[in-house]
Amino acid sequence: MSWDALLRMASLCVLLACAETLHGIARTTLVVPRLGKGRAIKLSALTGTLLAFCICWLRVPGIGLQTAGEHLALGLGLAAFMAVFDMAIGRWVMRKSWAKLWPDFDPRTGNYLLFGLLGLCVIPLLVWLSHRA
Structure with a gap:
């Protein structure tokens, strides 16, 4: 894998993190007051995934990358980066305790x-398959 591809992957991580941060701010300020926190969180899981798909559609x-495996590896890397990013924001910016962070990842x-x-x-794989068709 080339350095250029790694740089493009890193920029995709940063772009997704920025977009999801703005998405979270919009949810908190615009959607929560209208729908309530529970519904807003559920809706934002869908809209956040659609936002990630659109960004990946343009950038992936x-x-x-040439193979399905490479695209799955990219997806796993993006998901890991976003999970760590979400925990870092929650822990060090929002000052949440670890005990309050883990429920964010629990559908129950x-x-x-x-x-x-x-x-x-799987989004990068779906994008790759869609562009191949």
Whole structure:
């Protein structure tokens, strides 16, 4: 894998992190007051996944990956990066304790972040398959 491809992957991580951060701010300020926190969190799992798909639709083909395995590896890397990014924001920016962070990843608590991360695992593969057709 070339340095250029690695740089493009890193820029995709940063772009997704920025977009999801703005998405979270919009959810908190615009959607929560209208729908309530529970519904807003559920809706944002869907809209966040769609946002990630759109960004990947535009950026993944330019990375230059050639196989399904490479695209799955990219998806796993993106999901891992976003999970760590989410924990870092929660821990060091929002000052949440570790005990308050873990429920964000647990669907039993009404949070669907885990499903969004699982979706992100396969989005690059779906984009690649769609562009091949």
